[in-house]
Structure formats: structure tokens, C-alpha cells
């Protein structure tokens with residue numbers, strides 16, 4: 229591979245890449261992101277290639293790309309140039325796709341998306357509301373590039389921003405552009421990126437580092453993984469520009485080892501960028517030297533916290549330390565270090581290419597640009613969703629997500645991961661940006677959105693998140709270690725119907741103490757699920773305590789199963805399945821459940837074909 233020695237060679241290289249591409253050719257963009265690989269995309273790719281060869285269709289290229297976000301429907305493919313989207317594709321469909329669509333020009337209706345709200349068959353990707361209602365500045369590139377091909381990245385304008393920055397801007401101008409754009413950190417806190425860069429640049433010392441935080445420990449969140457594995461060069465380009473602006477010569481991508489594809493594609497991207505001279509010494513003929521190392525994390529939630537992450541990179545135990553000093557003053561090995569999230573870095577080339585003025589027109593007054601959210605839970609369309617900051621939560625849930633499935637009603641949305649907060653259905657029109665969510669006690673975090681319907685018990689769900697945080701607390705500070713455990717004990721007591729109203733008072737007091745007195749963000753935010761559920765769903769807590777009742781029928785200790793004698797046919801199916809032998813009755817006569825033996829597993833209700841088993 230030739231080295232690109234200056235900015236004019238960069239454009240020559242791009243021209244060469246584009247000249248070798250047939251602009252009008254037919255091609256299939258097949259997602260081979262982690263989600264689609266798990267549902268068989270690798271076998272689909274092999275079958276498609278086999279069938280194309282058999283049919284002698286040499287002009288059709290199968291491009292294995294990153295994740296476009298609709299993972300629930302994977303394996304996903306789009307046939308270009310028409311833009312026909314096929315979902316849930318199986319290797320057995322390959323022959324049909326080649327014969328009927330590629331040769332015969334027919335759209336296979338069984339493979340197209342069917343809108344769950346309207347039952348309408350939608351053939352083109354651009355017409356699917358899940359996509360058409362988004363603004364995908366970052367994610368839209370994933371299905372266009374093979375992440376293992378740097379040429380593909382060049383073909384979509386990749387590394388042009390680097391050329392622009394190194395070819396005609398000073399570090400101060402780059403920082404000014406990022407500041408003017410209004411970019412804020414996508415890792416959770418929303419700190420202004422340009423300001424952080426400037427602080428690190430101004431910090432004392434010649435040795436400085438930049439770090440990409442790809443730890444992404446929130447359960448249910450996978451946006452950083454999708455960007456890093458789907459378009460790794462965009463992250464690299466952002467880091468190189470950032471390092472130039474800050475004056476760093478070395479960078480680290482800290483990525484959890486549970487993301488093997490992201491590790492593989494990022495490693496390959498670094499290697500290719502080095503071969504092209506985009507990493508190394510005198511990049512693009514400048515006096516700027518910079519290289520990137522990939523460090524694999526062991527997969528602890530707390531290692532996403534910046535000081536714990538740095539300790540982990542240094543080879544120490546991944547636990548946070550007191551701040552200040554902040555990483556921009558004293559970071560890796562005591563040197564000024566700038567840490568940004570994957571998505572933050574991926575936004576940088578966009579800003580440099582299109583300018584701060586353009587970027588700052590997107591989003592809300594205080595939060596500019598777009599944000600990727602992982603939309604999961606009780607929602608019709610799950611997946612990754614990218615929207616301008618400030619978009620109403622209701623537009624995400626109903627417009628893009630298609631609302632809650634079945635007859636159920638929306639109850640709440642957990643925003644910002646396990647230590648985020650619950651937004652109740654009545655506040656569903658909240659604008660999703662840093663300040664908007666904070667007003668309601670929640671936070672944006674890294675962008676997890678878990679949708680809950682009215683079958684969810686809010687006390688139980690708060691306890692679920694507390695348990696996660698308890699297990700993930702590093703235990704370094706007492707209030708976090710002991711405080712979360714005591715809170716978990718109290719909420720467990722409530723779910724078991726053993727708590728008093730004094731316990732509820734104690735829980736609230738403890739939540740405030742933990743929030744105010746722990747050292748790092750894990751402890752500070754751990755009480756959020758409890759505090760927000762108390763804020764919006766206090767009657768549910770009180771009902772558990774006073775009436776020993778769980779209206780959602782989730783808290784096992786508070787529910788009983790019984791058999792309606794009018795509906796029971798005496799078939800005995802439930803008795804056969806009951807693991808505790810708690811159900812008895814003669815054949816063809818109504819059965820009964822022994823409440824003392826019943827462990828409330830619900831198997832009887834799931835087994836009964838006659839709707840005779842009830843829960844109350």
C-alpha cells in the first residue's frame with residue numbers, strides 16, 4: 229500500500245479509489261454486524277455468493293457492512309441501486325433473491341418489512357418509518373462501507389476532514405470550530421468537547437494523550453459497538469484530528485474484549501491507516517506525529533468511568549480515583565489526557581468537513597447534533613435510532629419505535645442506562661437532550677432507552693437496576709459499597725411485602741446520602757432508578773407496603789395463582805408441569821392450587837389452554 233505523503237496525494241488517492249468503482253453497478257449491502265452475524269448473516273453471505281456465481285451474475289457485488297441499526301430484523305440486506313430492503317433473510321432465500329429479484333426484477337413480498345402498526349408491506353428502505361423518521365449522520369455510513377476496507381471509507385469522503393485540518397488549519401482553529409459547533413460529549417455527562425480539548429492543550433507538559441472510550445458497559449446499549457465495528461476509520465479520523473488540536477502524539481482505544489468484532493475491525497483500521505501514513509510520523513507531510521494503540525478491557529461497568537479506565541490502561545486495577553485532578557490535567561501516567569466517547573470522536577470529521585455553522589443548526593439550543601439511542605424493551609421496532617438532540621421522546625417511541633405492542637399501554641421509559649432515570653408516560657413529550665431529561669430526574673447517559681409497558685412493576689425494575697449497580701460497584705468508597713447494598717435490601721423488602729412506611733423513609737434518605745457522598749459517577753447516579761420511580765410511581769411503593777399488593781403481578785411474594793373452577797376442564801396439563809406438585813384434582817374435574825406449596829413460577833398459567841389459571 230502506498231504512503232500518502234501530503235493532502236494533494238490524499239485527494240489523488242480518493243480519485244483513484246473512485247475511478248476503480250463502477251458508479252451504476254448493482255450491489256447488495258449485507259449487514260455483518262454482531263447482531264446479524266448472530267442471526268446467520270455469515271451463512272447468508274456465503275449462500276448469496278454461491279448463487280450469484282451459479283447464475284453468472286458477475287456485475288453484482290455483495291458488500292459486507294456494519295450495522296444500520298434495525299438489528300431486530302436481521303440478517304438485513306439492501307439491494308442497490310433500488311434500495312429494496314429484505315429482512316430476516318435466511319441462506320435458503322439466496323437462490324430466490326438472485327433468481328426473482330436480481331434477474332427477474334421482482335420484489336419478494338415475504339422478505340420485505342411489514343409495518344406492525346398498519347400491516348403495510350414496505351419495499352424500500354427509505355420508506356420504512358423506522359429509518360425515514362431518523363436523521364442519521366453517523367449511522368448512515370455504516371451500511372455503505374465494508375469496515376475492513378479503507379478504500380470504502382475514502383469512497384464516502386473519508387479522511388477529507390483530516391486533510392482539511394492538517395492542510396490548512398491551526399490546532400487553535402480546529403478547537404474553535406469544535407467549540408462553535410457546540411459538540412458535547414456523547415458518553416454521558418455532555419461536557420463541551422472543544423472546551424475539554426482546549427484545557428488539555430493548555431495543560432502543562434509536552435507529553436499528552438487522547439483516549440477513545442469504547443467500554444460501553446450499559447446493559448442494552450450497543451451504539452458505540454456498532455460505530456466502532458461498522459465504521460472504525462470515522463473514529464480514527466476524529467481521534468487524529470483531536471490529537472492534532474490537543475498536541476498529543478499517542479492515543480488509546482479502550483474497548484471491551486466482549487466486543488471481538490469491534491476489536492478486530494478497529495485493529496485492522498489502525499493497521500491500514502499506518503500503512504497509508506495516516507498514523508505514524510509526519511502525517512500528510514506535516515510536523516505532526518501520532519499513533520493509536522488498542523487496549524482491551526475485561527468488561528467491568530465501572531471501567532467506563534474515565535479515571536478507572538485510565539487505571540486499567542496503565543495495567544492497574546480498574547477503580548476510579550478522586551477528581552480533581554481531572555484527566556485533562558493529570559491523566560494517563562500523570563500526563564494531560566483527553567478522553568472522549570466513540571460517538572463524540574465520530575462526530576468530529578463531520579464538523580470539520582461541513583463546518584460548525586452547519587452542525588450547530590442541528591439539535592436543540594443547548595445540545596447540538598444528533599445522538600444515537602439504543603431503543604429496546606416493550607416497543608414494536610427495536611434497534612439503534614439516531615435523531616437530532618431535542619427530539620421529543622414521544623417521536624422516538626411512537627414515530628420511530630411504532631409504540632408499545634399489543635393492547636398494553638406505555639408506562640415509563642428508562643433513559644440513560646442502569647443509573648439513568650425513569651420518565652413516566654405522562655412526560656413522554658420531553659425533549660431528549662442533556663437538560664431536558666435532567667429536568668425530569670433522568671439523564672441521557674450514553675443513550676439507552678428501555679421502554680416499559682403497564683405489565684412492569686416499577687418497584688421491581690428499580691430493584692433490578694440496583695442489583696446491577698451493586699454487582700458493578702468497585703467497592704472503593706463506603707457510601708457506594710454499603711449504601712447501594714442497603715438500598716437493595718430495603719427495596720427487596722418492599723417487593724416481598726415485608727417493609728414498613730419507615731423503611732420507605734429510610735430508603736429515600738439513604739438514596740440522597742449515596743447520591744451526595746460517593747466518589748465517582750457510579751455511586752452518584754446509582755439512586756436514580758429509585759428516586760425517579762419514587763417521584764412518578766410512589767403509590768406503587770405504598771401499595772406494596774400497605775396493601776401487600778403488586779398491581780403488575782410481578783413481585784412473586786405478593787401474588788397468588790388460582791384456578792377458576794368454571795373454566796377448568798380437569799385436563800391435568802398444569803398439574804403435570806407444576807415443578808412443586810402444588811396442583812391437584814381428579815381427571816375432568818376442576819383442579820386447585822395449594823398456596824403453601826406454590827412457588828409462583830407461573831408455569832400453570834402459561835400451560836393452561838383454557839385461560840382457567842388466574843393471578844392476583
Ligand SMILES: Cc1cc2nc3c(=O)[nH]c(=O)nc-3n(C[C@H](O)[C@H](O)[C@H](O)COP(=O)(O)O)c2cc1C
Nearest residue numbers: 413414415441444445532533534568569572749750
Ligand atoms: C460508572 C460509569 C461508567 C461510564 N461508562 C462510560 C462508557 O462506557 N463510555 C463512555 O464514553 N463514557 C462512560 N462514562 C463517562 C466517562 O467517565 C467520561 O465522562 C466520558 O468517556 C467522556 O467522554 P465524552 O466527553 O465524549 O462523553 C462512564 C461514567 C461512569 C461514572
Ligand code: FES
Nearest residue numbers: 261263264295299
Ligand atoms: S447488526 Fe445487523 S442490523 Fe444491527
